[in-house]
Amino acid sequence: MPPWLDADLASELARGVLVTISLVLLTSVASCVLGLLAATGRRSPGVAVRRLSATFVEIFRNVPALILLIFFAFAVPNVLPADLRRSLLFDNAVMDAISTVTTLPLPYYALAAATALTANTAAHLAEVVGSGMDAVAPTRAEAARTLGASARQANWSVTVLDGVRIAFPGIINRLVHNLKNTALVGLVAVPDAFQEIRGAIDETFEATQLLLFAAVLYLALATVLEFGLRRLEVALWRGRPIDRVVDV
Amino acid sequence: MSDQLSFIWDQLPNLLWGFPNQRPGGLLLSILLSAGAIGVGLVLALTLGFGTHSHRRLVRAVSSRFIWLVRGIPLIVLLVLLFQFLGTGGLFGIRFSAFWTAAVTLVMYSAAYQADIISGGIAAVPQQLRDDARVLGAGPLTVARTITIPHCLRSMRFALITQAITIFKDSSVVVVLGVADLTTNARIALGGDVTRAPFWVATYLAVGLLYWIVAFSLGRLAQRSARSQTHAPPARREKVGAHA
Numbered sequence: 001m002p003p004w005l006d007a008d009l010a011s012e013l014a015r016g017v018l019v020t021i022s023l024v025l026l027t028s029v030a031s032c033v034l035g036l037l038a039a040t041g042r043r044s045p046g047v048a049v050r051r052l053s054a055t056f057v058e059i060f061r062n063v064p065a066l067i068l069l070i071f072f073a074f075a076v077p078n079v080l081p082a083d084l085r086r087s088l089l090f091d092n093a094v095m096d097a098i099s100t101v102t103t104l105p106l107p108y109y110a111l112a113a114a115t116a117l118t119a120n121t122a123a124h125l126a127e128v129v130g131s132g133m134d135a136v137a138p139t140r141a142e143a144a145r146t147l148g149a150s151a152r153q154a155n156w157s158v159t160v161l162d163g164v165r166i167a168f169p170g171i172i173n174r175l176v177h178n179l180k181n182t183a184l185v186g187l188v189a190v191p192d193a194f195q196e197i198r199g200a201i202d203e204t205f206e207a208t209q210l211l212l213f214a215a216v217l218y219l220a221l222a223t224v225l226e227f228g229l230r231r232l233e234v235a236l237w238r239g240r241p242i243d244r245v246v247d248v
Numbered sequence: 249m250s251d252q253l254s255f256i257w258d259q260l261p262n263l264l265w266g267f268p269n270q271r272p273g274g275l276l277l278s279i280l281l282s283a284g285a286i287g288v289g290l291v292l293a294l295t296l297g298f299g300t301h302s303h304r305r306l307v308r309a310v311s312s313r314f315i316w317l318v319r320g321i322p323l324i325v326l327l328v329l330l331f332q333f334l335g336t337g338g339l340f341g342i343r344f345s346a347f348w349t350a351a352v353t354l355v356m357y358s359a360a361y362q363a364d365i366i367s368g369g370i371a372a373v374p375q376q377l378r379d380d381a382r383v384l385g386a387g388p389l390t391v392a393r394t395i396t397i398p399h400c401l402r403s404m405r406f407a408l409i410t411q412a413i414t415i416f417k418d419s420s421v422v423v424v425l426g427v428a429d430l431t432t433n434a435r436i437a438l439g440g441d442v443t444r445a446p447f448w449v450a451t452y453l454a455v456g457l458l459y460w461i462v463a464f465s466l467g468r469l470a471q472r473s474a475r476s477q478t479h480a481p482p483a484r485r486e487k488v489g490a491h492a
Contacts, residue, residue: 062463063456066431071456121373183322184421194325207336211329213468219320 004204015103016196017217022102023114023182023192024225028175030118035125040160042130053126060123067180068116073109073188106189113185121178128174130168133148133159172229174224183218193217252450259451263458266428267436273428275458281354281429282416289358289415290408294397296359297366311363317358324420327353331425346425354422358415365407369400380463409470413463419458430455 041053060068077085089095089108098107136159144154164171186195197214200205267274272280299311318326330353334344346351373396381391401408420431428436436457438444 021481037345058464059460062413062461062467065402066420067424067452067456067459070431071452075452078448107348121304132404180322183324187324187424194322198328207332211325211332214325215321215329216320218325219317222320 002206002209006207009200009203012196012198013069013203016191016193019102019104019110019191020182020193020221021236023110023117023185024179024221027114027117027121027178027182030114031121031125031126032036032175034118034122034169036164037131038122039129039133039163040155042126048077051075056119057123057126060119061127063120065120066184066187067122069184072112072116073190076112077108090124100119104191109189110185116179117178117185120181121174121198124174125171128170129163129167132165133163134171135166150230155197165233165240168229168233168236172226172233175229176226177224179225180218200244252447255444255447255448256454258426260454262298262433262437263430263455264431270428272417274433275430275462277427278416278419278429278431278459279462280352281413281427281480282358282419283421284355285358285415285419286362286412288355289362292359293362293366296363297370297400298392298396300363300367301370303347315360315363315367318356319364323357323418324424326357327421327424329358329406330356335425347427350422350425351426354415357418358411361414362408365404365411366400368487369404370396372403406470409473413466413470416466417459417463428460 012071022048038053038057041049044050044053077089080088090106095107098111099105102110140162141154144158147155182192183194185192186198189201195213197210201210206208211217216229261268263274266274280444296311296315299307300315300372302311304307313478322331327350328422331344331346331349334340334352335346336343376401377395381395386394419429422429423435426432434451438448438451
């Protein structure tokens with residue numbers, strides 16, 4: 001233990017790491033759901049749904065995550081008049097409840113950051129999953145229909161699920177990128193791991209050691225996330241040879 | 249509404265090419281920084297990409313560890329860390345300015361991602377092609393220059409353009425070092441002034457739109473190149489062996 005690391009500082013850092021991990025889990029799950037919806041939406045027969053999904057994807061994929069973060073966290077509240085902003089986004093029972101559970105002083109910023117990261121990652125995932133779905137041989141969905149599956153069943157369990165299987169390496173890449181993007185939330189007043197580390201640098205001036213710690217921390221988190229997702233990928237492919245999914 | 253528009257109109261030159269009587273900034277600097285990172289990064293990435301396929305174990309280990317390391321650390325951490333070493337610390341006897349630290353970091357960051365793509369591209373070049381060239385008397389450098397690199401860049405061009413777009417968007421993170429790019433200039437334009445609070449939405453919509461225009465058009469370019477890739481006329485390589 002380095003001498004400058006006292007119990008207070010250690011617990012602050014630990015809280016930051018916890019915020020980062022929670023944010024990663026929350027945004028990963030939410031963006032997978034939203035990304036899947038957008039990918040299927042872009043391939044739906046309804047014109048309105050298709051347009052809406054395409055617009056969502058094209059907007060949130062082509063704007064930097066940092067700009068989305070600042071927009072949702074700092075710009076959006078300025079639309080509201082001061083008193084309404086206060087009562088709606090900061091001082092109310094819901095925010096107080098979230099604050100008690102998560103111990104975040106201003107949960108609005110964390111919610112806004114999670115929304116921004118989710119939208120960004122979901123838009124990227126929609127493209128990745130979509131190209132996976134396009135790679136599934138159409139004959140397979142037709143075969144499922146012939147065997148008595150409904151259109152919905154064939155679409156879900158053949159096109160969507162096999163598309164996800166094919167696209168999984170890309171999904172892993174994107175989710176790891178999302179993990180690294182969470183290091184930006186400190187710029188919008190969310191006390192995540194990197195923000196706490198920067199705070200600790202201001203207190204102790206041990207910049208080199210703390211920054212190296214940050215690098216090792218994110219490397220470790222990324223490695224763990226990637227390892228877990230690779231295990232999931234193997235599990236998804238179990239008993240399903242690839243030549244039954246794509247025409248090779 | 250009209251004061252919003254006039255604010256944006258007044259600030260637009262600052263967002264596009266920087267504040268008057270200062271070095272280039274804004275969107276222009278974002279483009280210059282990322283173009284430099286992509287260009288210089290590509291040279292480094294080719295070296296690293298070949299490194300991952302080297303016969304020497306040490307070269308292989310160093311290249312793949314470098315790629316793994318840089319890809320595993322968030323850009324914002326990398327920027328602050330390198331500024332600590334190069335800027336504040338003056339590691340090599342010269343103190344890098346924030347701008348040059350950002351440039352060096354973006355080159356490294358870009359190179360690591362490009363190298364990963366190129367490494368895959370090199371693996372996809374049919375071994376037969378390279379062997380044939382060697383049999384015909386070409387040296388290893390000639391094979392790399394005339395066969396491996398062109399083949400790899402051609403097959404990976406979609407992935408490389410997509411990566412270039414990501415670098416352009418990620419360059420917004422240099423705001424942590426205060427480099428006067430588009431994101432930083434938006435911040436400066438708004439300042440700490442409370443009276444400017446109403447302009448936040450309009451300003452960041454404008455900034456988002458500027459990033460969007462560049463990223464979206466490059467994305468269209470990538471799509472077009474991908475399409476020409478699938479509908480490409482049979483190339484010379486068709487004679488020697490099937491495209492892997």
